[in-house]
Amino acid sequence: MKPLTHPRCDELCIEAVLGAMANPIRLRIIERLANGEELTCSTVLPEVSPSTASRHWQVLREAGVLFARREGRIILHHLRRDDLDARFPGLLDSVLRAVRTTPDPHPITT
Amino acid sequence: MKPLTHPRCDELCIEAVLGAMANPIRLRIIERLANGEELTCSTVLPEVSPSTASRHWQVLREAGVLFARREGRIILHHLRRDDLDARFPGLLDSVLRAVRTTPDPHPITT
Numbered sequence: 001m002k003p004l005t006h007p008r009c010d011e012l013c014i015e016a017v018l019g020a021m022a023n024p025i026r027l028r029i030i031e032r033l034a035n036g037e038e039l040t041c042s043t044v045l046p047e048v049s050p051s052t053a054s055r056h057w058q059v060l061r062e063a064g065v066l067f068a069r070r071e072g073r074i075i076l077h078h079l080r081r082d083d084l085d086a087r088f089p090g091l092l093d094s095v096l097r098a099v100r101t102t103p104d105p106h107p108i109t110t
Numbered sequence: 111m112k113p114l115t116h117p118r119c120d121e122l123c124i125e126a127v128l129g130a131m132a133n134p135i136r137l138r139i140i141e142r143l144a145n146g147e148e149l150t151c152s153t154v155l156p157e158v159s160p161s162t163a164s165r166h167w168q169v170l171r172e173a174g175v176l177f178a179r180r181e182g183r184i185i186l187h188h189l190r191r192d193d194l195d196a197r198f199p200g201l202l203d204s205v206l207r208a209v210r211t212t213p214d215p216h217p218i219t220t
Binding site for chain 1: 124125126128129131132133134137197198199200201203204205207208209212
């Protein structure tokens with residue numbers, strides 16, 4: 001079983017974080033985790049194929065946007081809000097505001 | 111000569127803007143234009159090949175991050191700060207803050 005690696009807070013890179021956020025599915029994941037909940041992949045993206053969903057969660061984890069941990073056979077994720085706010089103050093809130101005020105729902109293309 | 115097209119303010123898309131910003135060269139361009147100056151490609155990226163530089167400016171223009179206009183044989187660019195602030199309040203400032211507080215200069219790979 002592969003270890004779930006994460007960059008440390010001081011390793012977070014603005015380009016990688018922006019790149020990880022620059023996708024409608026990943027923005028939807030971020031928005032769903034924004035209230036602090038810890039969720040599984042399938043809870044957030046029930047209609048997206050497991051392999052596609054897995055890749056999106058991986059991109060977000062490797063960029064440091066979220067933290068993943070195994071609990072038995074499932075993986076639980078939560079947003080690294082404190083780390084993101086510490087390294088890039090205001091970024092997450094401005095992105096969440098943009099997502100929430102976008103008139104049309106983000107189309108999901110798998 | 112190809113027209114320089116730009117999305118309208120109400121057409122700006124958060125995914126496209128984040129994607130356009132998610133690159134060290136493009137972040138450097140944004141940072142150089144942040145004081146409101148209107149600059150040519152070669153002023154900002156003298157060491158980057160013209161074709162590579164041109165592609166980066168195009169990505170930023172097409173995402174709506176900057177505005178380009180021809181003046182004779184040169185193209186002048188300025189940051190669309192008002193449009194970005196109107197559509198995505200706080201985003202540009204948080205990204206600029208992140209760029210300016212990053213300890214190491216962003217490496218330029220052409």
